[in-house]
Amino acid sequence: MPLTFEPNIKDPDGFYDELLAAHQGLSPEESEALNARLILVMANHIGDRDTLREALKAAK
Amino acid sequence: MTSLFDDELYPYRRSPDQDTVAQHPVVVVGAGPVGRTLALDLANRGTPVLVLDENSRVSHGSRAICFAKRTLEIADRLGFAEPLLAKGVEWSHGRVFHGDNEIYEFDLLPETGHRHPAFINLQQPYFEIYLVDAIRAAQAGGAPIEIRGHNRVTGMHNDGATLDIVTPDGTYHLTTDWLIACDGARSPMRDMMGLSFDGRVFEDNFLIADVKMAADFPTERWFWFDPPFKGAGASALLHKQPDDVWRLDFQLGWDIDREHELLEENVRARVDGMLGAGAEYELDWTSIYTFQCRRMQEFRHGRVIFAGDSAHQVSPFGARGANSGIQDADNLAWKLDYVIKGHAPEALIDTYSEERSLAADENILASTRSTDFLTPKSRASQTVRDAVLHLAESHAFARPMVNSGRLSTPCSYDGMSLIGPDRLPGLPRTRAGSPCLDAPLSEGFLLNRLGGDFKVLAINTDAPDVGLPTLTLSTAEHDPTGAVRDRYLGDAETAIYLIRPDQYIAARWQKASATDIRAALRIATGQEVRHAAHV
Numbered sequence: 210m211p212l213t214f215e216p217n218i219k220d221p222d223g224f225y226d227e228l229l230a231a232h233q234g235l236s237p238e239e240s241e242a243l244n245a246r247l248i249l250v251m252a253n254h255i256g257d258r259d260t261l262r263e264a265l266k267a268a269k
Numbered sequence: 270m271t272s273l274f275d276d277e278l279y280p281y282r283r284s285p286d287q288d289t290v291a292q293h294p295v296v297v298v299g300a301g302p303v304g305r306t307l308a309l310d311l312a313n314r315g316t317p318v319l320v321l322d323e324n325s326r327v328s329h330g331s332r333a334i335c336f337a338k339r340t341l342e343i344a345d346r347l348g349f350a351e352p353l354l355a356k357g358v359e360w361s362h363g364r365v366f367h368g369d370n371e372i373y374e375f376d377l378l379p380e381t382g383h384r385h386p387a388f389i390n391l392q393q394p395y396f397e398i399y400l401v402d403a404i405r406a407a408q409a410g411g412a413p414i415e416i417r418g419h420n421r422v423t424g425m426h427n428d429g430a431t432l433d434i435v436t437p438d439g440t441y442h443l444t445t446d447w448l449i450a451c452d453g454a455r456s457p458m459r460d461m462m463g464l465s466f467d468g469r470v471f472e473d474n475f476l477i478a479d480v481k482m483a484a485d486f487p488t489e490r491w492f493w494f495d496p497p498f499k500g501a502g503a504s505a506l507l508h509k510q511p512d513d514v515w516r517l518d519f520q521l522g523w524d525i526d527r528e529h530e531l532l533e534e535n536v537r538a539r540v541d542g543m544l545g546a547g548a549e550y551e552l553d554w555t556s557i558y559t560f561q562c563r564r565m566q567e568f569r570h571g572r573v574i575f576a577g578d579s580a581h582q583v584s585p586f587g588a589r590g591a592n593s594g595i596q597d598a599d600n601l602a603w604k605l606d607y608v609i610k611g612h613a614p615e616a617l618i619d620t621y622s623e624e625r626s627l628a629a630d631e632n633i634l635a636s637t638r639s640t641d642f643l644t645p646k647s648r649a650s651q652t653v654r655d656a657v658l659h660l661a662e663s664h665a666f667a668r669p670m671v672n673s674g675r676l677s678t679p680c681s682y683d684g685m686s687l688i689g690p691d692r693l694p695g696l697p698r699t700r701a702g703s704p705c706l707d708a709p710l711s712e713g714f715l716l717n718r719l720g721g722d723f724k725v726l727a728i729n730t731d732a733p734d735v736g737l738p739t740l741t742l743s744t745a746e747h748d749p750t751g752a753v754r755d756r757y758l759g760d761a762e763t764a765i766y767l768i769r770p771d772q773y774i775a776a777r778w779q780k781a782s783a784t785d786i787r788a789a790l791r792i793a794t795g796q797e798v799r800h801a802a803h804v
Contacts, residue, residue: 245656253666 212263277325281419287441296445303577303594304451305400310602312414325418330554332393335588339679341385343599349403357389363490369497372661373668382752383707384714429573448573456579468563472523473644482550492673499542560584564629568622581629583636586674603770617795628680635675642672679704686798689776689789695759705772708752730763733783
């Protein structure tokens with residue numbers, strides 16, 4: 210499954226809010242840990258190694 | 270364990286060689302587990318072998334304690350599995366904890382129908398003693414094997430053909446066709462040849478405390494990340510050995526004062542933290558180790574061949590040190606024997622380096638990954654590691670990422686020079702290039718019936734006669750549990766396997782002609798390998 214670079218999230222402003230809300234009140238270290246857990250959860254959902262490799266490349 | 274170290278297993282005796290310059294076909298330097306296994310295998314095949322060792326006793330301390338199924342299968346072929354199994358502690362279960370929480374549980378051998386367990390724990394000195402007993406028995410039966418204690422090799426000339434050997438009676442010389450360096454990670458032979466040994470150093474210290482106590486913990490490998498005990502460091506391990514000895518291992522970090530940490534009171538403080546104040550135990554052996562992952566570029570240099578820790582070194586997580594060294598010996602013995610007897614060209618020896626380098630790379634990769642998980646090298650790797658441990662407590666998906674050591678399993682030599690055709694659908698575990706899987710037969714186990722020379726295994730068919738010993742099995746008659754069908758036949762009606770002397774699968778077919786098998790045998794004995802140039 211190729212990685213999607215087209216808009217794919219409904220209500221992008223709403224999602225952005227939720228993402229920031231998850232970090233509300235966290236120290237930088239706690240935010241860092243939350244981000245790491247979030248990446249792992251989402252990476253497992255994607256599963257496909259080629260897609261994940263493409264995502265790593267896109268994020269660099 | 271003091272008494273074990275006291276016996277001189279092969280005390281110095283003056284040899285007639287010391288008054289002349291004798292010629293030997295094979296000299297093995299170093300009588301550790303690898304050198305002795307190789308010597309026993311060669312001598313059982315009738316090839317004379319001389320082992321030189323600077324010492325005459327077993328190694329000091331428990332050292333390697335986990336011996337894998339593949340090692341037991343090799344020991345079985347060589348005739349010393351019984352005492353290992355009788356004395357060793359069998360285990361296959363492990364638990365991983367993060368702080369107080371159990372996050373992961375594993376079973377290394379969920380499959381039945383193997384003669385040997387996934388692992389036994391046994392102090393290395395016992396392994397060495399049983400191996401010497403087997404060598405003594407082989408000698409009594411006429412096997413041409415000699416071990417000389419207090420014979421230290423101090424020099425080599427003519428590319429390893431001539432050796433200087435120092436004994437209590439002074440120096441003597443001998444010449445050899447083949448020289449096998451099984452002289453450990455700090456290999457003096459490697460240094461004498463000026464060969465490099467490059468890799469990664471890991472900046473961490475681990476404290477081993479082997480304690481003797483009566484305790485009723487289960488026979489499982491318990492591993493803690495961020496242990497909840499006082500003074501246990503960043504990780505800790507608890508594992509049972511024979512004689513009521515328990516291996517405790519604490520990850521101390523890089524900047525430590527070794528002398529200080531090894532003081533008995535300081536070791537005891539950590540052990541008390543884990544076992545609870547007031548626990549009664551004796552300290553059997555303590556040691557602090559650091560480790561490296563590295564290997565030689567080539568394991569063969571002309572007549573000189575490196576095996577075991579002298580050729581490659583890994584972290585202890587995964588029990589891939591001694592176990593891979595024993596597999597080196599298993600791989601090399603039949604090849605040397607074939608070349609010395611003129612059954613195969615010298616190029617067969619090059620395939621030892623080819624196959625065991627692949628295994629070393631696999632072991633180093635697994636070991637490096639475990640180490641990166643155990644001792645994160647950067648803030649980012651620490652953050653990701655901690656995230657995995659955190660998620661593993663409540664989510665199954667993260668548990669396979671938790672890495673406290675991926676335990677030793679034998680490597681498949683896919684696509685290597687000696688591997689012939691694979692003409693049987695499915696069954697990836699018994700593909701050409703893989704080690705044979707054991708299976709119960711109507712009488713005994715499959716691996717015991719394969720023995721130690723080339724063999725044709727024919728299932729539900731007769732094999733064409735190519736002058737090799739053949740084991741013919743019928744699944745209707747000889748396969749009471751269905752394991753032979755599941756592991757060697759799958760959906761096929763018939764199967765023919767060509768098995769190597771080290772019980773690896775050289776080639777396999779649904780149906781094979783005599784020409785097919787002869788061609789695969791030529792490949793498997795190195796007749797088709799072009800001789801590579803060596804320095």
